[in-house]
Amino acid sequence: MGTEERKEREKLARQEAIMASARELFFAKGFTATSMDEIAQRTELSKGALYLYFASKEVLYATILNEGLKILFDRIEAAFQLDLPPDQMLRKIGEVHYRYYLDYREYSRIFFFREHRDVARQLPRELIRDNLEKGMRNFQRFSEVIQKGIEQGIFARVDPRKAAVAFWGATNGILFLFEDELNREMFGMDVEQLIYYTIDLFIEALKKRQGG
Amino acid sequence: MGTEERKEREKLARQEAIMASARELFFAKGFTATSMDEIAQRTELSKGALYLYFASKEVLYATILNEGLKILFDRIEAAFQLDLPPDQMLRKIGEVHYRYYLDYREYSRIFFFREHRDVARQLPRELIRDNLEKGMRNFQRFSEVIQKGIEQGIFARVDPRKAAVAFWGATNGILFLFEDELNREMFGMDVEQLIYYTIDLFIEALKKRQGG
Amino acid sequence: MGTEERKEREKLARQEAIMASARELFFAKGFTATSMDEIAQRTELSKGALYLYFASKEVLYATILNEGLKILFDRIEAAFQLDLPPDQMLRKIGEVHYRYYLDYREYSRIFFFREHRDVARQLPRELIRDNLEKGMRNFQRFSEVIQKGIEQGIFARVDPRKAAVAFWGATNGILFLFEDELNREMFGMDVEQLIYYTIDLFIEALKKRQGG
Amino acid sequence: MGTEERKEREKLARQEAIMASARELFFAKGFTATSMDEIAQRTELSKGALYLYFASKEVLYATILNEGLKILFDRIEAAFQLDLPPDQMLRKIGEVHYRYYLDYREYSRIFFFREHRDVARQLPRELIRDNLEKGMRNFQRFSEVIQKGIEQGIFARVDPRKAAVAFWGATNGILFLFEDELNREMFGMDVEQLIYYTIDLFIEALKKRQGG
DNA sequence: CATGAATGAGCGTTCATTCAT
DNA sequence: GATGAATGAACGCTCATTCAT
Numbered sequence: 086m087g088t089e090e091r092k093e094r095e096k097l098a099r100q101e102a103i104m105a106s107a108r109e110l111f112f113a114k115g116f117t118a119t120s121m122d123e124i125a126q127r128t129e130l131s132k133g134a135l136y137l138y139f140a141s142k143e144v145l146y147a148t149i150l151n152e153g154l155k156i157l158f159d160r161i162e163a164a165f166q167l168d169l170p171p172d173q174m175l176r177k178i179g180e181v182h183y184r185y186y187l188d189y190r191e192y193s194r195i196f197f198f199r200e201h202r203d204v205a206r207q208l209p210r211e212l213i214r215d216n217l218e219k220g221m222r223n224f225q226r227f228s229e230v231i232q233k234g235i236e237q238g239i240f241a242r243v244d245p246r247k248a249a250v251a252f253w254g255a256t257n258g259i260l261f262l263f264e265d266e267l268n269r270e271m272f273g274m275d276v277e278q279l280i281y282y283t284i285d286l287f288i289e290a291l292k293k294r295q296g297g
Numbered sequence: 298m299g300t301e302e303r304k305e306r307e308k309l310a311r312q313e314a315i316m317a318s319a320r321e322l323f324f325a326k327g328f329t330a331t332s333m334d335e336i337a338q339r340t341e342l343s344k345g346a347l348y349l350y351f352a353s354k355e356v357l358y359a360t361i362l363n364e365g366l367k368i369l370f371d372r373i374e375a376a377f378q379l380d381l382p383p384d385q386m387l388r389k390i391g392e393v394h395y396r397y398y399l400d401y402r403e404y405s406r407i408f409f410f411r412e413h414r415d416v417a418r419q420l421p422r423e424l425i426r427d428n429l430e431k432g433m434r435n436f437q438r439f440s441e442v443i444q445k446g447i448e449q450g451i452f453a454r455v456d457p458r459k460a461a462v463a464f465w466g467a468t469n470g471i472l473f474l475f476e477d478e479l480n481r482e483m484f485g486m487d488v489e490q491l492i493y494y495t496i497d498l499f500i501e502a503l504k505k506r507q508g509g
Numbered sequence: 510m511g512t513e514e515r516k517e518r519e520k521l522a523r524q525e526a527i528m529a530s531a532r533e534l535f536f537a538k539g540f541t542a543t544s545m546d547e548i549a550q551r552t553e554l555s556k557g558a559l560y561l562y563f564a565s566k567e568v569l570y571a572t573i574l575n576e577g578l579k580i581l582f583d584r585i586e587a588a589f590q591l592d593l594p595p596d597q598m599l600r601k602i603g604e605v606h607y608r609y610y611l612d613y614r615e616y617s618r619i620f621f622f623r624e625h626r627d628v629a630r631q632l633p634r635e636l637i638r639d640n641l642e643k644g645m646r647n648f649q650r651f652s653e654v655i656q657k658g659i660e661q662g663i664f665a666r667v668d669p670r671k672a673a674v675a676f677w678g679a680t681n682g683i684l685f686l687f688e689d690e691l692n693r694e695m696f697g698m699d700v701e702q703l704i705y706y707t708i709d710l711f712i713e714a715l716k717k718r719q720g721g
Numbered sequence: 722m723g724t725e726e727r728k729e730r731e732k733l734a735r736q737e738a739i740m741a742s743a744r745e746l747f748f749a750k751g752f753t754a755t756s757m758d759e760i761a762q763r764t765e766l767s768k769g770a771l772y773l774y775f776a777s778k779e780v781l782y783a784t785i786l787n788e789g790l791k792i793l794f795d796r797i798e799a800a801f802q803l804d805l806p807p808d809q810m811l812r813k814i815g816e817v818h819y820r821y822y823l824d825y826r827e828y829s830r831i832f833f834f835r836e837h838r839d840v841a842r843q844l845p846r847e848l849i850r851d852n853l854e855k856g857m858r859n860f861q862r863f864s865e866v867i868q869k870g871i872e873q874g875i876f877a878r879v880d881p882r883k884a885a886v887a888f889w890g891a892t893n894g895i896l897f898l899f900e901d902e903l904n905r906e907m908f909g910m911d912v913e914q915l916i917y918y919t920i921d922l923f924i925e926a927l928k929k930r931q932g933g
Numbered sequence: 934c935a936t937g938a939a940t941g942a943g944c945g946t947t948c949a950t951t952c953a954t
Numbered sequence: 955g956a957t958g959a960a961t962g963a964a965c966g967c968t969c970a971t972t973c974a975t
Contacts, residue, residue, distance in 0.1 A: 117329045131936045251495040258470020283463040290502030343961050541753050555940050675919040682894020707887040714926030767957045
């Protein structure tokens with residue numbers, strides 16, 4: 086029968102509806118300031134119904150965070166499918182990171198919340214493992230790109246894995262710094278300028294460097 | 298009589314006792330999740346007494362944050378007093394940042410979270426301005442070091458201010474990434490290794506790069 | 510099914526139960542001295558439940574006040590519907606005021622206190638306007654009665670509006686004075702005696718007076 | 722020795738200083754909104770010291786209220802010393818009441834607080850008795866004036882004591898009504914106009930009335 | 934499945950009063 | 955007498971979660 090299927094579909098639709106409301110509210114007001122009441126209201130569902138779909142406010146939040154993480158993973162994954170020479174690929178990855186930061190501003194932002202950590206632990210084990218695997222795959226690919234660059238003589242003989250983390254850390258750090266208004270004011274420059282500057286600086290470093 | 302002095306001492310001791318409890322709790326659970334009740338209990342003082350020493354939870358938190366910020370500023374300030382060639386000075390700054398991260402782990406950790414900023418705004422205007430000024434002075438010195446390196450022919454003709462932010466962002470980003478247990482597990486390397494790796498990579502990049 | 514109806518009824522019953530507790534407490538101790546905790550306890554409901562029915566302590570109080578005010582307005586309104594000659598109508602109004610004072614002793618009492626006004630301002634604007642309108646209509650009718658008395662040659666040519674306020678003020682003042690136990694003891698007479706005495710004195714004054 | 726006297730004087734001075742601060746604050750913000758802290762601060766005395774002079778916040782408040790009552794009593798007392806014919810004397814009393822309302826606005830206002838009653842009971846028995854006696858004396862004189870008016874044929878043969886209370890109640894009632902902003906707006910006239918209007922209306926009534 | 938009324942613990946903050954000094 | 959640090963109970967209000975229907 087299609088009955089069960091329909092029910093399953095409806096259940097998922099409802100779940101997504103809740104997440105949609107929650108997303109907007111969490112993004113706009115943060116975890117603490119958002120109440121289950123508001124989420125229920127915006128979803129036009131009863132407060133009790135929320136607990137039919139999500140075990141707790143924390144789990145709901147964590148699920149949303151995970152969603153954002155998935156998007157980032159997928160975008161990076163997609164980038165790796167492109168056929169680009171290593172140096173351009175590196176630039177592409179940086180760009181993807183920055184684009185994600187622009188397109189999903191709130192997800193990026195939310196990763197910087199302390200609450201993120203406390204709450205991320207609430208994710209079902211399988212999701213956590215899944216994220217870890219995806220992350221590792223990306224990291225692996227990242228390293229391979231650099232390795233390929235070395236083999237092709239484009240990059241110096243660096244440690245590909247270290248370089249990958251350093252690169253990722255650098256872009257992350259820039260975006261993080263520019264989250265703070267006081268910092269932005271202090272630096273007097275915009276993120277875009279700086280993120281590409283940092284990416285290029287880094288790629289140059291890899292190109293010219295000798296030894297690991 | 299020493300009576301008054303003693304009282305003053307005791308008052309300061311009590312204040313420090315409150316800050317100590319608060320520090321531990323804020324570090325462990327963040328601002329929102331820590332209650333004045335808990336702080337009072339841990340200090341073995343009545344909740345009301347807390348308000349004799351700090352006007353509000355926010356002010357208490359802000360006072361603690363500011364303390365940590367001051368230490369970092371002072372350390373960087375001190376580093377700039379050393380007489381080192383630009384490239385070594387850059388390495389020193391990175392090292393200071395990392396040392397601070399090690400010695401005041403929890404402060405670093407707290408600065409990484411968004412909650413920090415929301416509360417930091419509650420600091421008295423003069424403190425905010427003071428912090429901003431200190432930050433700017435550090436940033437200025439930082440840029441000057443790079444500028445000097447360029448003039449001495451050690452560094453390529455980069456934009457000193459952009460390079461300074463990129464450098465600071467990179468170290469920050471590494472430390473931030475390694476805060477996450479999953480990331481640590483994924484990367485399979487330790488922070489120290491990587492932070493120095495990144496610093497050196499960066500300095501090399503500045504040395505070899507042509508154009509700005 | 511009657512399920513929904515029953516629920517609605519129960520809801521209203523609960524609301525009334527809260528108001529009943531609140532009324533007693535507010536009457537006995539005033540607004541400030543009454544706590545939501547007490548009201549909840551007396552209603553055998555959790556404190557939180559109170560807020561399901563009333564948005565705030567102020568709104569709860571205001572709702573009760575408004576209820577009492579409405580009764581008074583309605584009674585006066587009803588009196589004006591009677592077909593009585595002006596002098597008897599005046600006496601009727603005084604009597605209504607006094608009867609209300611007897612029947613809704615606590616409401617009268619509460620209106621005498623300043624606290625009332627501070628909280629009355631918290632009423633929704635529409636209610637305030639509504640009350641003001643009702644008050645004005647009553648005042649208008651009141652004046653018209655006196656005006657008619659003048660036209661019929663029963664009353665002297667006084668200013669009807671001033672006379673109306675003076676009359677209302679006089680009855681109010683008597684009731685207010687007799688609220689105080691010390692005053693009652695001092696005067697050695699009862700309210701009823703005096704209120705009618707004052708009313709009659711007043712009507713006589715209007716009858717015999719020449720000029721306005 | 723004058724030592725003891727001096728001490729006594731100082732004690733009284735201190736007491737008065739506390740009352741002065743308290744008066745201003747109670748008048749400006751009401752009983753509840755005024756804290757002992759503020760009173761102590763304004764008096765430049767420690768909070769503890771306040772309790773050396775007044776047993777509680779309530780007693781302090783009551784003492785101030787009593788002071789205001791005394792002023793009113795004294796003014797009326799003084800009026801009775803004047804050598805005026807009964808009708809003019811009555812007008813004088815009304816005027817004194819109104820003048821007091823103008824000059825000691827806050828005292829008048831404060832008598833209308835619910836808190837007044839709750840707190841008045843806290844006065845030392847002797848003060849309460851004293852007030853009662855003064856009140857009775859005034860009431861007695863008041864009645865005598867009317868009695869004299871009757872004997873002189875100026876007033877009709879009313880019950881002097883009832884008339885006195887009615888008169889006092891009427892002026893009180895007017896002042897009370899005009900305390901309320903909404904009422905003032907509704908009536909569209911000012912107190913002064915109306916208070917004299919009511920006084921005169923009343924005196925006329927006494928003059929022309931026949932019987933008691 | 935879904936509702937929404939109800940709970941109950943918790944929040945930051947205030948403040949009259951006490952008491953060791 | 956005088957201080958002022960400390961108390962402790964209270965305040966109005968919120969909200970994640972539960973559960974009878």
